[in-house]
């Protein structure tokens with residue numbers, strides 16, 4: 539490893555996702571990855587992303603971090619045609635599913651970042667996002683793995699400036715220790731106003747939520763919790 543490589547890896551945040559490969563892609567998925575991905579992906583690079591150029595004529599901009607099988611993102615795009623949605627996901631099978639969903643629904647208001655959301659976030663203008671979704675992020679359940687969890691003070695430090703004042707963020711998990719840790723992290727930050735007024739506001743799936751296959755598997759150790767925050 540060269541000195542430059544060492545410096546690059548040292549400066550990167552810890553990996554918050556598991557595998558990026560999965561089962562072999564189907565012929566359709568392979569064709570979509572080889573063709574349609576170039577149409578919908580945000581090009582790699584360092585330069586700032588102008589959301590008005592990325593989504594001409596859209597008024598609001600959402601970010602979904604870790605869209606998994608893309609069911610939520612695809613359904614939200616159909617329900618919210620005036621919104622531009624950036625979906626981030628390093629798991630290639632998930633990206634292929636998103637491309638299939640875009641093709642099946644004819645959605646034109648989704649752009650894909652097939653990688654770690656964090657470098658993408660750094661390229662977004664400040665106060666540009668109306669909503670952010672972090673739904674069932676990788677739980678990293680063992681204590682020694684907790685440092686890989688996405689929701690950490692440094693992550694909120696990077697994300698907060700990208701949200702518009704009055705913007706919204708939704709976090710969901712079915713892992714008790716992550717629920718506790720994430721809520722503490724958001725509230726300790728002090729800039730995320732928790733919107734729950736009663737217990738059902740966090741323990742009942744929100745009316746505008748779209749259940750995913752992953753969520754339905756109930757792999758965690760508690761019932762799902764839903765934390766909705768407004769940006770102060």
Ligand SMILES: C[S@@+](CC[C@H](N)C(=O)[O-])C[C@H]1O[C@@H](n2cnc3c(N)ncnc32)[C@H](O)[C@@H]1O
Pocket residue numbers: 554555556603604605606607626627628629632653654655656672673674675676677688750751752753
């Ligand atoms: C447990 S899955 C849940 C997927 C989906 N949100 C759902 O509810 O069905 C979490 C996903 O987050 C993705 N992920 C983890 N860290 C990420 C990061 N830094 N940037 C983007 N995606 C990430 C993983 O690859 C994984 O597919």
